[in-house]
Amino acid sequence: MKSGLNTLMYKFCLLLLVSLFMSGCATYGQKAGSTRDNLLAGQVGIALAAVEAEDKDQEEVLASMNKGVLRRMVGDYSGSNQVLEVAKQQIEDLYGISITDQLGAVTVNDTLRAYTGDRYEQVLLHAYMAMNYIQMDDLDAARVEILQADVKMQEWGEAPEEDPFVRYFSGMIYEALGESDQAVVAYRRASEIYKATVDKQSLAVPQVLKADLLRGLANEGLWDEYKRLKKDFGMKNFKPTKLGNGFGEVIVILHNGLAPVRSSNTIATASGADVVDLVKIALPVYLNSPRQLYKARLVANGKSVNLETVENIDSLARSALDSDMPAITARAIARAIIKHTTQKEAQEQGGSLAGFLMTITNIVTEQADTRSWSTLPQEIQLARLVLPKGTQNVQIEMFNGAGVLVDTISQSVNVQSGERSFISEHWTSPNMVMTVTAGK
Amino acid sequence: MYSQTLRNLASVLLIISLGLGLAACGKKITRVDQNAVTDISGKWNDTDSRLVSEEMIQDVLSRPWLNRFTSKHKKPPTVIVGKVRNLSHEHINTRTFVADIERALINSGTVDFVASSTERKEIREERKDMDLNATEATRKAAGAEIGADYMLKGTINTIVDAASGEQARFYQIDLTLIDLANNRKTWVGQKKIKKTIEKGGLRW
DSSP: OHHHHHHHHHHHHHHHHHHHHHHHSOOHHHHHHHHHHHHHTTBHHHHHHHHHTSOTTOOOHHHHHHHHHHHHHTTOHHHHHHHHHHHHHHHHHTOSEEHHHHHHHHHTOGGGSOOOOOHHHHHHHHHHHHHHHHHTTOHHHHHHHHHHHHHHHHHHOSTTSSOHHHHHHHHHHHHHTTOHHHHHHHHHHHHHHHHHTHHHHOOOOOHHHHHHHHHHHHHHTOHHHHHHHHHHTTOTTOOOOOOBTTEEEEEEEEEESOOOOOEEEEEEEESSSSGGGEEEEEEEEOOSOOOOOOEEEEEETTEEEEOEEEEEHHHHHHHHHHHHHHHHHHHHHHHHHHHHHHHHHHHHHHHHHHHHHHHHHHHHHOOOOOOOOTTSOSEEEEEEEEEESEEEEEEEEEEOTTSOEEEEEEEEEEEOTTOEEEEEEEEOOSSOBOSOOTTO | OHHHHHHHHHHHHHHHHHHHHHHHHSOOOOOOOTTSOOOSSSSOOHHHHHHHHHHHHHHHHHSHHHHHHHHHHSSOOEEEEEEEEEESSSOOOTHHHHHHHHHHHHHHTSOEEEOOHHHHHHHHHHHHHHHHHSOTTTOOOTTOOOOOSEEEEEEEEEEEEEETTEEEEEEEEEEEEEETTTOOEEEEEEEEEEEEEEOOSEEO
């Protein structure tokens, strides 16, 4: 009876201590949650300031990736590329399996593994750098980035490791550079990968890509394939247009919403009555289902077109975690066994206090790896519109679930005959504030 | 027993990695000969740039276009540097070897160079400024610029073959000298470089 009470006391103290310790060190998921809250409230400036205050030496890949996106959001494209280049180099340096990382992962927790990003994050890194270069009016440098993404995807092998949007986007860059043959190859590949990765992204081949592919095939004179695909796509009335004669094209890429944030799912189990039999297992989890996105419509020169989803990052993030889950669970079980053994041994060799302390250490250090590139958008959406040359006022209208217009992004573009211009905007809230107001 | 050995292993590894970490902490700088080959990441580096300029300089000076021009016009040809487009998969600074080539050609005394379009802007502004501020005797008049006979243009292309940790990189650098009077290509220089890179599957 007495020892039972003692155990209860121990367990109570343990719980108290654990909660004390845990409040001291916020996990990545918690920090990412506060960035997300700021962005959903439209406070981009505040979110950026908080992210900039951390990891000033740019040593962590994930912190750099987050800075890269937030700097882009406030229009600092060269600053964004500076920090994304650092992240890219570090990912390169961290290639291969680390022995110390693995050892840490099975003895302490998964967050000791260096973060190099999931595959979808690694290729999107190149895509965002390319977008920054485009916005700095350096299409050749953007081309370099998409070629690097291509090398990366080559290394991984065939679809479904390839990213359909990145392939599609590279086609747009080739087209903007006048390399229409290369563009056709990219568009064709993109449409194949959309089909092959449908279980990961649940996206059909976007209508806008179908039209681009058909137009490319027509321009290159590949009429057999053109006729076959036109039938396959069910686009009987499609007519290929050629730019020029006073018309140019505007390509609008909207980064809509925010990618999900991982939380920690903790399971505490006791394999016996003793304190040292207490073992905690923490696993990463996406708690909330995807948010409903605001709909976007592009309006210019009296024409309007709805933006189409070309990359579902929310769904990519979830399926990445799903496919990692068996390995994560295996490491967690291995860890639990090792931790339990150390607790038992500490008690046998150093008495109940030693066992108690070892148990606390093990429980406190058990943390789920909640890291993911959470400043990415929920979805990337796209629309293309042919417009007459000259300065055009382009508007992206955002509608809520009830179909009410809640926000309008206005941009003026200089459309040149036969040329393509890009607009790339992030949107997370109807009230976007880009600067940190004084006093905050 | 098992966990004991595991912990021993862990502490040994910890000590080793600490040692490695400390070794990396101290900054060490060594001066090396500028011609030394320093391949670190496998990416385009100074050695590649030097190899390109050496090859191109040697080639461009030994070809018949030069003698043909000088015997016909009784003066060295004037060349302007155009754009060298980077179509490779790396961010490559093309100015280094273009500057090398320019220097070698000017110093050989057989080719004259005129300032490129970006350089010209600055010089023209200076001339405008002279109009207002310099003395009559030292003032340089506008409209006395030398028109170039040839433009040097080029591209860098790469072919990369990659599979799990291994890469073969092939660079091809093409430079062309185009006659500004009639668009004729008078000289084409080419340099190819091939490298293989293997990435280790394990690290500390």
